[in-house]
Amino acid sequence: SQTIHQWPATLVQPVGSPLSLECTVEGTSNPNLYWYRQAAGRGLQLLFYSVGIGQISSEVPQNLSASRPQDRQFILSSKKLLLSDSGFYLCAWRLDSTEAFFGQGTRLTVV
Amino acid sequence: AQSVTQLGSHVSVSEGALVLLRCNYSSSVPPYLFWYVQYPNQGLQLLLKYTSAATLVKGINGFEAEFKKSETSFHLTKPSAHMSDAAEYFCAVRNLYGGATNKLIFGTGTLLAVQP
Numbered sequence A: 001s002q003t004i005h006q007w008p009a010t011l012v013q014p015v016g017s018p019l020s021l022e023c024t025v026e027g028t029s030n031p032n033l034y035w036y037r038q039a040a041g042r043g044l045q046l047l048f049y050s051v052g053i054g055q056i057s058s059e060v061p062q063n064l065s066a067s068r069p070q071d072r073q074f075i076l077s078s079k080k081l082l083l084s085d086s087g088f089y090l091c092a093w094r095l096d097s098t099e100a101f102f103g104q105g106t107r108l109t110v111v
Numbered sequence B: 001a002q003s004v005t006q007l008g009s010h011v012s013v014s015e016g017a018l019v020l021l022r023c024n025y026s027s028s029v030p031p032y033l034f035w036y037v038q039y040p041n042q043g044l045q046l047l048l049k050y051t052s053a054a055t056l057v058k059g060i061n062g063f064e065a066e067f068k069k070s071e072t073s074f075h076l077t078k079p080s081a082h083m084s085d086a087a088e089y090f091c092a093v094r095n096l097y098g099g100a101t102n103k104l105i106f107g108t109g110t111l112l113a114v115q116p
Helices: none
Strands: A003-007 A010-013 A019-026 A032-038 A044-052 A055-058 A065-070 A073-078 A087-094 A106-110 B003-007 B010-014 B019-026 B031-038 B044-050 B056-058 B064-068 B073-078 B087-095 B110-115
Touching (some): B003 B087, B010 B019, B019 B031, B019 B110, B044 B056, B044 B073
Parallel strands (some): B010 B110
Antiparallel strands (some): A032 A044, A032 A087, B003 B019, B019 B073, B031 B044, B056 B064, B064 B073
């Protein structure tokens, strides 16, 4: 069966520090991968999606970037965090005809 | 463009009472519709999905939803609320034509509280 791993679960980082959140999927090949951010009262905002290795599409301009170095690995990064980057980050995967499956999320607090 | 509107950011019901969470969608093409549940500090779990088959969809934990094209609605219901149902619920839409760029669009969520 397919599983999705996301880490770390929680992270507290100072303003201006770098960020790297990792997401890996097991049990499937060539999934579509997504990074969402969830802010209180604002639902889920799609940040990035990827249809394949090295292929990244950005949905909103921001201080973050994403990379897909391997088929089942999706990384969310920042060179310098801002206070406004705080939030709950969710990785998800799906195949074309299915629903999305989510990781357990990372709670990022920028202080 | 597709969108989802969830009416009521907070809903409170008594244990044993009917749960009704509202979702209206906008889509120029036939939609796929989903309800997800999120417990605190966890990811989203799929409750149920409508994919153009039966309009009344049954999901996990006793939840069901009915697709009503004429009303562009996909409301989530459960006949009798349980304390364990307290969570945040998200409605989502995407069109049925597939493809990675066919994104899942979420509503802003409804936080369900269940009172003893």
